[in-house]
Amino acid sequence: MNGLESSAAKRRPATKPGRETQPRAVTQPRAVTKxxxxxxxxxxxxxxxxxxxxxxxxxxxxxxxxxxxxxxxVILLAFRRQLLIGLGESLxxxxxxxxxxxxxxxxxxxxxxxxxxxxxxGAEGWAPKVILSGGPYQGACACDLSVDFAVQHGYPRSLFxxxxxxxxxxxxxxxxxxxxxxRLGARRIILVTSxxxxxxxxxxxxxxxxxxxxxxxxxxxxxxxPRTWWKTPQQRRLFWSEYQKxxxxxxxxxxxxxxDSLRQGRL
Numbered sequence: 355m356n357g358l359e360s361s362a363a364k365r366r367p368a369t370k371p372g373r374e375t376q377p378r379a380v381t382q383p384r385a386v387t388k389x390x391x392x393x394x395x396x397x398x399x400x401x402x403x404x405x406x407x408x409x410x411x412x413x414x415x416x417x418x419x420x421x422x423x424x425x426x427x428v429i430l431l432a433f434r435r436q437l438l439i440g441l442g443e444s445l446x447x448x449x450x451x452x453x454x455x456x457x458x459x460x461x462x463x464x465x466x467x468x469x470x471x472x473x474x475x476g477a478e479g480w481a482p483k484v485i486l487s488g489g490p491y492q493g494a495c496a497c498d499l500s501v502d503f504a505v506q507h508g509y510p511r512s513l514f515x516x517x518x519x520x521x522x523x524x525x526x527x528x529x530x531x532x533x534x535x536x537r538l539g540a541r542r543i544i545l546v547t548s549x550x551x552x553x554x555x556x557x558x559x560x561x562x563x564x565x566x567x568x569x570x571x572x573x574x575x576x577x578x579x580p581r582t583w584w585k586t587p588q589q590r591r592l593f594w595s596e597y598q599k600x601x602x603x604x605x606x607x608x609x610x611x612x613x614d615s616l617r618q619g620r621l
Contacts, residue, residue: 442580455540464500
C-alpha cells in the first residue's frame with residue numbers, strides 16, 4: 355500500500371461488522387395541489403354569478419317565498435287556538451286596585467255587569483263615590499236607571515252620583531268627564547267598563563286626560579269571552595269593532611288624524 359492509499363483509508367469511516375451502508379434516499383419535491391375549480395354552470399358562470407343576475411334572483415325568490423308562506427301557514431294552523439286567545443285577551447286590561455278619589459262607570463250598560471262591579475268597588479271602600487252616567491232612554495235618563503238597577507241589587511242610593519251625558523263615543527265621554535273630575539276635586543279615578551272595551555278606554559282617557567291618574571277595572575261580560583270570541587257572530591263583531599277603533603285611537607295618539615275626522619267611526 356502506498357502513501358496515498360493509506361491516508362485515504364484513514365479518512366474513510368469504519369463500517370460496523372455485519373452492517374452495510376445504504377445509499378441516502380433522494381427527497382422528491384412535494385407536488386403542488388391545485389384548488390378544485392368551482393362547479394360551473396352550463397352557461398359558463400359560477401353559482402354566485404348566476405344568483406347575481408336579476409332574472410335569476412327573481413326565479414330563486416319565486417321558489418323561496420311560497421315555501422316561507424307555506425311554513426308560516428303551517429305554524430299558524432298549529433298554534434291557531436293560542437293565537438286567537440291571545441288576540442282576545444289583549445283587549446282586556448285590569449290594573450292592580452288602589453284607593454282612589456272617585457269611581458267612574460262608563461256609560462252604555464245601565465243594567466249590566468259594569469254597573470254592579472262599580473257599585474261593589476264603592477261598597478268595598480275603594481272610593482267614596484261612584485258616578486253612573488248615561489243619556490236619554492225611553493223618556494228617562496240611563497244614569498237614573500243605572501242607580502235604580504244598583505239599588506235593586508242591595509247597594510245604597512247615597513253611594514252614587516247620577517250624571518246625564520249625551521256622548522256618542524269614548525272620545526266624547528273622556529272630553530266631557532275632564533271638567534267633572536276637576537269640579538269634584540278627583541285626581542285618582544277608577545274607570546269601570548266592559549272587558550272588551552277596557553284597553554281602548556284606558557288609552558283614550560289617558561290620552562285626552564293626562565293630568566289624572568286612572569286605574570282600569572274590566573267587568574266580565576257574557577257577550578264577550580276573550581278565550582272563545584271567535585265562536586259566535588256577535589263576539590266576532592265586537593272583536594273586530596274594538597280593533598278597528600283602537601287603530602283610530604293610535605292615529606289620534608300620533609297626530610295622524612283628528613277626533614272630528616274619526617267621529618263617524620264612534621271612537
